[in-house]
Amino acid sequence: MSLTRAQVEGIAHLARLEITEAQLPVYVDSLSRIIDLVEQLATADTGGVEPMAHPLAEQVQRLRADEVTESDRHDKYQQNATAVAAGLYLVPKVLD
């Protein structure tokens, strides 16, 4: 199946990825080929088969007590951010 240019632009927008004009045809081509590859899945008879979400079927999600176990280390973590002030992360203005 061939994806259209508009479809790939739509996917890139959903994924919040800027794709340049020059890159766009390359992605149209390679994503179309990947979709062709995955369409082989349609040949499998999966009637009555449960979807597998986790590789160990017997595993159950562990729960823990609702207790504070971590200390506040936001100063250290925020050293990796480009724009912070007063312990907050800065982003462009969202509301006028």
Place this chain on the structure above:
Amino acid sequence: MSLHTLTVAELSAGLKARRFSSLELTLHFLGRIEKMSPALNAFVTITADRALADARAADERLARGQGGPLTGVPIAHKDIFCTDGILTTCASKMLSNFVAPYDATVVERWKAAGTVLLGKTNMDEFAMGSSNETSFYGPVCNPWDPNRVPGGSSGGSAAAVAGCLAPAASGTDTGGSIRQPAALTNLTGIKPTYGRVSRYGMIAFASSLDQAGVLTRSAEDAALLLGAMAGFDPRDSTSVDAPVPDYVAELSRPLAGLRVGVIREFFDKGLDPAVGALVQDAINALRAAGATVRDVSLPALPLSVPTYYVVAPAECSSNLSRFDGVRFGHRCESPRDLLDLYKRSRGEGFGAEVKRRIMTGTYVLSAGYYDAYYLKAQKVRQLIAADFARAFGEVDVVIGPTSPTPAFALGSKTSDPITMYLNDIYTIGANLAGLPAISIPCGFVQQGGRDLPVGLQLVGPHFAESLLLSVSHQYQRLTDWHKRLPTEYA
């Protein structure tokens, strides 16, 4: 005696007997890395100061008669593992400025075992690749032939260990990223059962498939290092709370009586006949040593590549949404608004293959396509897992080639993603089913006047790591393929 050609087990004995100090050993490896790593491009970061401090601390412990088998042994970590206070890039521009604020559990455990950190190894960007050519830091070369790839995504770890720049290194394997580079560089590489090793602090690619493991020059070394890495970790919600066997103690289990199943589907038209012949020789050697060999059929397995290229990109698109240019990682200059900040930071920070996988995942998860692709892939994944489970009702391990070809030329498969994806055709099944799998050296093919290594793959039932390691160890007692080193690096 060349220190760099010794195995971890030999280094461990030498350190214990004080035949050499950890400092001598560490300086020796740092010297080799400085001299030889630029040509291989195996390391992103060399942690020389940290290595020397680790070595001195190890020597003090050894002098007091303390420490375990890994005390003072130098190692390298794939740059996907967070290392507190040390650059952790995942070989991406996105994280080229990221200093991890904590240690991954794997890093913490090897540190607690007394290892010496030499540095962080190059890899495919965010572990997405099979040739180590998608790295922001450039491709890694294969020590067996500088014009060929070392495999990927743990290509830097493979090149470092194969080139004797480190005695062992960590890796991660989402679709073959430990086993395939191990096969292409003559190493032993094990991907444990899903949940056996903690994923905490290991930068996520596809969370239902990712597992950490090791690349070494022998199965014995893999047993030593996996034992020091594995085990329950409450910080990983999918970590399995089960005791870790003494992998080294169980290496002596004999081959006699072992039931081996040869995966018929792996001997297909895509397999290089020279590779197939060496794998067959290895199977014959196991039979001669007392194993019983029969064919097994896993009919859904040929669909593992399309299944993987739905499941892995779907999980990747979700996992990599955390890179938003706000809290860490690359941030674009002067964003106009929040949307522009997201789009340009991600557009600039991610390389072409990572973007391709994020978009593939976004597409297969999008409204109207979810059932046809994602749900369908999860059902086929169930069929593949059921095929393996059925086989393990009849045999103890299943066996076949690790990779369809030996190492290929740099640049030869980068233009078509599908050609690249098919390198992992034999390795992906174990990830989809969450099974442990190992690749071990089983011979060489000659191409272009070079000897190129070939890997034999063994897959076992869940938590059968000790069986895979013991079979590999017994095979390595019968053969010496794993002892061969690339001439320029020996």
